[in-house]
Amino acid sequence: xxxxxLGYGNLGKGVxxxxxxxxxxxxxxxxxxxxPSTLKLLTxxxxxxSVADVEKxxxxxxxxxxxxxxxTDLPKQTPEYAKYFNVIxxxxxxxxxxxxxxxxDKAAKDNRHIALISCGWDPGMxxxxxxxGNCILPDGHDYTFWGxxxxxxxxxxxxxxxxxxxxxxxxxxxxxxLEAVRAGKNPELTTRQKHTRECFVVAEEGADKARIEKExxxxxxxxxxxxxxxxxxxxxxxxxxxxxxxxxxxxxxSGKTGWDKEYNNVIEYSLKLDSNPAFxxxxxxxxxxxxxxxxxEGQTGCKTVFDVAPAYLSPLSGEEIRAHLx
Amino acid sequence: xxxxxLGYGNLGKGVxxxxxxxxxxxxxxxxxxxxPSTLKLLTxxxxxxSVADVEKxxxxxxxxxxxxxxxTDLPKQTPEYAKYFNVIxxxxxxxxxxxxxxxxDKAAKDNRHIALISCGWDPGMxxxxxxxGNCILPDGHDYTFWGxxxxxxxxxxxxxxxxxxxxxxxxxxxxxxLEAVRAGKNPELTTRQKHTRECFVVAEEGADKARIEKExxxxxxxxxxxxxxxxxxxxxxxxxxxxxxxxxxxxxxSGKTGWDKEYNNVIEYSLKLDSNPAFxxxxxxxxxxxxxxxxxEGQTGCKTVFDVAPAYLSPLSGEEIRAHLx
Numbered sequence: 001x002x003x004x005x006l007g008y009g010n011l012g013k014g015v016x017x018x019x020x021x022x023x024x025x026x027x028x029x030x031x032x033x034x035x036p037s038t039l040k041l042l043t044x045x046x047x048x049x050s051v052a053d054v055e056k057x058x059x060x061x062x063x064x065x066x067x068x069x070x071x072t073d074l075p076k077q078t079p080e081y082a083k084y085f086n087v088i089x090x091x092x093x094x095x096x097x098x099x100x101x102x103x104x105d106k107a108a109k110d111n112r113h114i115a116l117i118s119c120g121w122d123p124g125m126x127x128x129x130x131x132x133g134n135c136i137l138p139d140g141h142d143y144t145f146w147g148x149x150x151x152x153x154x155x156x157x158x159x160x161x162x163x164x165x166x167x168x169x170x171x172x173x174x175x176x177x178l179e180a181v182r183a184g185k186n187p188e189l190t191t192r193q194k195h196t197r198e199c200f201v202v203a204e205e206g207a208d209k210a211r212i213e214k215e216x217x218x219x220x221x222x223x224x225x226x227x228x229x230x231x232x233x234x235x236x237x238x239x240x241x242x243x244x245x246x247x248x249x250x251x252x253x254s255g256k257t258g259w260d261k262e263y264n265n266v267i268e269y270s271l272k273l274d275s276n277p278a279f280x281x282x283x284x285x286x287x288x289x290x291x292x293x294x295x296x297e298g299q300t301g302c303k304t305v306f307d308v309a310p311a312y313l314s315p316l317s318g319e320e321i322r323a324h325l326x
Numbered sequence: 327x328x329x330x331x332l333g334y335g336n337l338g339k340g341v342x343x344x345x346x347x348x349x350x351x352x353x354x355x356x357x358x359x360x361x362p363s364t365l366k367l368l369t370x371x372x373x374x375x376s377v378a379d380v381e382k383x384x385x386x387x388x389x390x391x392x393x394x395x396x397x398t399d400l401p402k403q404t405p406e407y408a409k410y411f412n413v414i415x416x417x418x419x420x421x422x423x424x425x426x427x428x429x430x431d432k433a434a435k436d437n438r439h440i441a442l443i444s445c446g447w448d449p450g451m452x453x454x455x456x457x458x459g460n461c462i463l464p465d466g467h468d469y470t471f472w473g474x475x476x477x478x479x480x481x482x483x484x485x486x487x488x489x490x491x492x493x494x495x496x497x498x499x500x501x502x503x504l505e506a507v508r509a510g511k512n513p514e515l516t517t518r519q520k521h522t523r524e525c526f527v528v529a530e531e532g533a534d535k536a537r538i539e540k541e542x543x544x545x546x547x548x549x550x551x552x553x554x555x556x557x558x559x560x561x562x563x564x565x566x567x568x569x570x571x572x573x574x575x576x577x578x579x580s581g582k583t584g585w586d587k588e589y590n591n592v593i594e595y596s597l598k599l600d601s602n603p604a605f606x607x608x609x610x611x612x613x614x615x616x617x618x619x620x621x622x623e624g625q626t627g628c629k630t631v632f633d634v635a636p637a638y639l640s641p642l643s644g645e646e647i648r649a650h651l652x
Binding site (some may be wrong): 094134146261306 | 348451457458461463604615632634635641
């Protein structure tokens with residue numbers, strides 16, 4: 001399978017690593033909006049092309065992994081490149097999924113390609129676990145917790161505050177809430193009761209730290225609804241202790257079975273990831289394999305993880321997965 | 327959807343409850359090897375038929391859930407009834423899955439039916455989680471722990487010992503092993519290091535308890551390879567405190583990502599079930615919905631959970647699951 005990458009940031013690099021870790025895949029090329037000569041890939045001998053030349057290389061790639069941002073890149077890129085390739089993205093703007101799905105579906109179907117949107121771990125694996133949980137336990141409650149992990153959006157929000165040189169934000173699930181859900185107590189939880197936010201901030205020299213802390217804690221949407229802790233640290237400390245992008249989280253489905261719904265059941269799924277983009281791109285790679293096969297069987301149009309039979313993800317045959325994993 | 331049940335034991339009753347809890351399903355009939363007049367269903371107005379009359383009712387049922395045992399019932403029943411119905415079973419004799427699959431596949435295909443085998447939670451949901459984990463993290467380790475829960479096979483083994491009136495066995499995962507796996511330490515674990523076994527035994531009056539305990543602890547395959555605890559209790563105590571059939575367990579995939587495999591990742595899935603058969607049959611009900619739809623689309627032959635796209639499990643439309651669960 002020949003994989004193409006469009007966009008060589010953290011996620012694109014993650015896909016490059018995932019391709020290396022899957023022996024049935026090879027990296028065909030990388031497309032960039034930057035000057036291709038400025039990109040230095042990890043993989044030797046792989047060409048870098050300008051996105052302007054995408055169409056010329058449409059026969060070089062089996063599946064193109066589009067590694068743009070959800071806010072402005074993917075709504076344009078995924079329908080556009082679904083004209084030339086089977087494509088996969090990690091679109092995560094929840095409210096706009098129906099619109100994105102419709103646009104991508106049309107472009108993919110018109111060109112007999114397949115496109116998988118909103119893939120990764122949330123949306124992605126967490127969505128799958130929510131779906132399985134809801135179908136098995138129709139009478140129940142869903143809970144999703146994120147963290148402990150770095151939220152890029154919240155870290156960016158901190159860095160936009162005047163007097164902040166750099167900063168990193170961790171989203172942390174509230175342990176007592178997790179325990180109550182795990183025990184099948186089906187608690188009603190407010191935003192504040194589910195997660196806390198911890199910020200590590202490097203202030204500019206002479207900046208008013210009290211004002212920065214206040215601005216962070218009162219920032220609407222991002223921090224105001226949470227118990228937030230702010231630590232001022234040195235730039236060296238930030239680099240040394242907070243350089244990584246770990247993340248993870250928990251999906252629970254808690255529900256009743258039995259004639260009188262007399263039995264409790266708790267389903268829990270959790271992820272602990274040293275690197276969020278490296279894991280996300282590992283999910284993308286497995287689904288790239290799946291859609292390549294589905295397209296070879298004649299399937300076209302827009303899909304999500306819900307539409308992919310698990311067997312398509314595996315490099316092994318049906319006999320092998322039944323023998324070793326069933 | 328009209329569901330039929332073949333075999334009205336714990337699992338069959340569980341399916342009856344699951345049908346009640348899924349508004350798009352109704353129980354069409356129950357088939358039994360016993361005298362139908364002796365069966366008292368929970369659901370009012372549903373006919374009970376002899377298995378001898380199965381063929382007469384082939385048009386009354388959309389999916390037949392076969393609730394026999396894996397040792398001798400299912401290898402005969404599933405291929406036989408796949409001639410007349412779409413069928414689903416919970417066959418769990420691992421070594422014989424390829425043979426069972428082949429037999430069922432032929433019968434189902436010849437009659438344009440669909441058949442799903444080895445469904446439930448293990449095999450079933452745990453298998454799915456092993457597959458997803460292996461595909462996302464190709465360089466990693468699998469761990470499956472069972473319990474805390476009642477093992478029917480081990481309880482039966484205790485009850486066969488001379489001088490034992492009744493007994494129940496709990497399989498318990500070793501907490502320190504769970505913690506090591508959860509921490510990403512990838513331990514090598516022997517059978518003894520993964521699970522302990524706890525037995526509650528009611529001895530016949532005057533029986534030699536020391537001999538019974540020794541026989542349990544030294545029983546090959548069942549107990550000899552485990553640290554086993556034996557408690558002698560009264561019949562009343564067994565009825566009061568050990569009447570349930572709880573179970574559950576854990577599936578882990580622990581693996582590396584990154585260019586130099588520098589990142590650790592731990593995926594954990596766990597179940598805590600008040601009633602093993604009630605949960606297993608809830609999984610069967612969701613997959614009955616899936617295969618009914620797949621058959622309506624023209625799919626035939628033998629399938630496993632690996633072959634079922636998750637969307638088929640849900641009573642909701644594609645638009646709805648994308649809007650609410652993705």
